[in-house]
Amino acid sequence: MDYTKCFKEVILKYSFIDPIVEFIRHNENITYKVTEKGSEDTYLLRMHKPITKNMQGVQNTREGIHSELQYLLAWSSHSELPVQIPVPNLNGELVTKVAIESEEVNCSVLKWIAGETMSKIDFTNEEMVSALGKRIAYLHQFSRSYKHGSSFIRPNYEIEWINNILTKFRSGKKIGIITTKEFKILEHTFSLVTDRMKGLSKGSETWGFIHADIHYSNLISTTRGISFIDFGLSGFGYYAMDVASAALFTKSELRDDLLSGYTNIISRKIDIAHLEDLMFLEICGLYVFRVSREDMHIWIREHIPSLIELCESLLKGKTVFYNINQVGLAN
Template structure:
């Protein structure tokens, strides 16, 4: 597909004046920075076409993209921090669909958030980690009260999601990136975690709309605080999943500060065992994603032993929340 032709056609459907377009990256979406020439007015253009078929999902459907943008629009009217506000095209639509080479591609435009993309090194102080916990809690607090209709469709991060991760890892075994012995250990760990997840309730307090991709690269330090970007994988799941993701790039000795920050906004008991299971699943999901990328197979082979050790710890009933350090993932 000629993506250059693609984004040029999309640009024409928005009221941009002499825009300068810069390619950013291609991951779960293909993204471009669009700046009005002679001004600082900047936008983010997303073509909802993942880099591999392995990343294709509900989130790429037109109605799901529409739902994400509806959530962002609602969040922007409540948040005290900058939000990626959706920008309608010249027909007043939030989602723009075009056909290139007989393939329909959905696109969207968001207002750019000005600030500094954060890094792992930013989260080495009690204050910053606590602030992250509070930021996640404010988002969840809004989600608890967010009202949507029956047509609001987004991914769900429940049992089916877990099964899908294991299916992708099984493909890694067939490719011989993961050994039969390693996969057997993974299967046992997944069986344990799935069994525990089936026993969890989906209540107002525990389950709702989550970001589902909390990572330091999706956090922007602005003049008003930490803003979230990239809701492309957002959907319905346990609120604890976002907290678990935050813990993955936080030093283990500071994780209590993350929980304290969160609990200062949303009171209630935080289940450490559930956080550990979700941390494990999120690490596993990253490996599963890389299975479809041949250039990352060597990385998987080099790092899979650490994931297997994590499995063994879970299977033995060991506590990993205070033991596993910050996770270093491939770029």
């Protein structure tokens, strides 16, 4: 598909004045930065077409995208920090559908948040890590109060999601980038984690709408503090999943500051073992995304020993919260 033609067609469906368009990246979406010439008005154009088929899901459907945008609109009216506010097209619609070469692609536009994309280096002091914990807690506070209708559809991060990750690992075994022995260890670990997840309650205090992709590259440092961007994978899951994601890029010695920042706003005890399981699943999500990309198969072979070591530690009941990094153990 010629996506250059596609974004040009999308641009015409909005009231942009002499726009300058810059390609950003193609991951779960194809994204462009759109700046109106002669002004400071800047936008993010998203074409909801993931780079690989195994990233497709309800989040790419018109209903799923509209639900995400409805949440952002509601969040923007409550957040004291900037939010990526959805921009309607000339017909007043939040989701724009275009047809290119007989394929339909859903698109959306968000206002650009002014600031700097954060990096891992930004989270090397207690103050910043604690602030991140607080920002996640404020987001969850809002989610607990957010009321949505029956047409609100987003991904669910529960047992079916876990089984899907394991299925994608199985495809890696079939093509030979994961050995039979490694897969068996993974399978045993997934069984352990699944059994523990089945025993958890999904009450309003523990389960709700989450960002589901907390990563430093999805955080913007603004003049007023840390703002979240990229709710493209947002959906329903354990609130602890967002905390677990943040812990993965936080230094071991600062992870308690992340938790204290969070619990300073939401006074609820966080189960470390639950966080470890979610951190494990988050890491596995990275691996299975790369299984579908041939150019990443060498990376998988280089790093999978770390993941297997993590599996073996979890199977032995070891506490690993303070030494997991984003590819496995050895933080």
